[in-house]
Amino acid sequence: MASSYYQNKKIWLTGASSGIGEALCKTLSEYGAFLIISSRNGESLEATRKSLAHPEKCKIYPIDLSNPENVEKVSSLVLKAEGPIDMLINNAGISQRDYVINTATEVDRQLMEVNYFANIAIAKKLLPSMLERGSGHFVIMSSVTGHLGTPMRSGYAASKHALHGFYDSLRAETEPNGIKTTIICPGYIQTNISINALTGDGSPQNKMDENTNKGMTPNNLAIKALNGVAKGKKEIYIGGKEILGIYIKRYMPWLYYRIIRNYKKP
Numbered sequence: 529m530a531s532s533y534y535q536n537k538k539i540w541l542t543g544a545s546s547g548i549g550e551a552l553c554k555t556l557s558e559y560g561a562f563l564i565i566s567s568r569n570g571e572s573l574e575a576t577r578k579s580l581a582h583p584e585k586c587k588i589y590p591i592d593l594s595n596p597e598n599v600e601k602v603s604s605l606v607l608k609a610e611g612p613i614d615m616l617i618n619n620a621g622i623s624q625r626d627y628v629i630n631t632a633t634e635v636d637r638q639l640m641e642v643n644y645f646a647n648i649a650i651a652k653k654l655l656p657s658m659l660e661r662g663s664g665h666f667v668i669m670s671s672v673t674g675h676l677g678t679p680m681r682s683g684y685a686a687s688k689h690a691l692h693g694f695y696d697s698l699r700a701e702t703e704p705n706g707i708k709t710t711i712i713c714p715g716y717i718q719t720n721i722s723i724n725a726l727t728g729d730g731s732p733q734n735k736m737d738e739n740t741n742k743g744m745t746p747n748n749l750a751i752k753a754l755n756g757v758a759k760g761k762k763e764i765y766i767g768g769k770e771i772l773g774i775y776i777k778r779y780m781p782w783l784y785y786r787i788i789r790n791y792k793k794p
C-alpha cells in the first residue's frame with residue numbers, strides 16, 4: 529500500500545499553499561507523514577496546515593524561491609532545525625502565457641530562478657545528509673511541458689526541460705547510494721496555475737484557461753502521483769489525452785511538429 533511508504537517520513541514540500549501542493553499535503557497527512565511546508569504566503573500555509581488530518585505533524589517555513597539568499601537561509605534553517613529530511617517534494621512553480629516576441633528576458637530569468645535554480649539549490653542542500661544516511665527521495669514536479677515545447681510557454685518549457693537534465697544526472701550519480709529520484713509530469717490540472725502565470729512583462733495573466741479548468745482535480749493527481757512515487761518510479765505521466773503528446777514527440781516527432789505548429793488554445 530502506498531500509504532505505508534509515507535508513514536512517519538519527514539517530507540519537505542514546496543508550493544504547499546495552493547493547488548497541487550496543497551492536495552499532496554492533505555493526502556500525505558492522511559498517510560501519516562510529518563510535513564514541512566513552504567511557499568511565500570504564510571497565511572495560506574497556515575490554512576493548509578489547519579486543513580490536514582494531522583496538523584500537529586506539520587511545520588511551516590515560508591520561503592521566496594525567487595530570492596537566492598532567502599532560499600539559502602531557509603534551507604539551512606530547515607536542515608538544522610528539522611533534519612534529516614527523508615523526502616523533498618520540489619513542487620512550487622510558476623507558468624507563463626506569452627509569445628517569445630513579447631517576453632522580456634527578465635521574465636525568462638524569473639521562471640528559471642523559481643522553477644529551476646531554487647529547486648536544485650534546495651536539493652543540493654539536502655543531498656549531503658541523504659548520502660551520509662544512504663537514503664532519501666527527491667520528487668520533482670515537472671510537466672508535460674518538460675518533454676515538449678508549446679506556444680506561449682518558452683521560458684516555462686525551458687525551466688521544466690532543465691529539471692529533467694539535472695535530475696536524470698543526479699539520479700544516475702546517486703541511485704547506487706540508495707537515493708531515489710522521481711519526476712512527475714502532469715498534464716492539465718485544475719489549479720490557479722494559469723491565473724498566476726506570467727505574461728511578457730512579468731505581470732500575472734489573471735485568467736483561468738479553459739484547458740486548465742477542465743483538467744484533472746489536484747486530489748486525483750495527488751493520489752496517483754503518490755502511488756507512483758511509493759513504487760519508486762523514475763517518471764510519472766498524469767492527466768488527460770495531452771499526455772499522449774510525450775509519446776507522439778518521442779516516437780513520431782514529425783507529427784508533434786505538425787500538431788504543435790497549429791496548437792491554438794493555451
Ligand SMILES: NC(=O)c1ccc[n+]([C@@H]2O[C@H](COP(=O)([O-])OP(=O)(O)OC[C@H]3O[C@@H](n4cnc5c(N)ncnc54)[C@H](OP(=O)(O)O)[C@@H]3O)[C@@H](O)[C@H]2O)c1
Nearest residue numbers: 543545546547548567568569593594620621671717719721
Ligand atoms: N496545474 C497544472 O495544470 C500543472 C501542470 C503541469 C505542472 N504543474 C506544476 O505543478 C506545480 C504546482 O502548480 P499548481 O498547478 O499547484 O499551481 P498554483 O496553484 O499556482 O501553485 C503554485 C505554488 O507555487 C508557489 N510559489 C510560486 N512562486 C513562488 C515563489 N517565488 N516562492 C515560493 N513559492 C512560490 C505558490 O505559493 P505562494 O504564492 O504562496 O508563494 C503555490 O503554492 C508547479 O511546479 C507547476 O509547474 C501544474
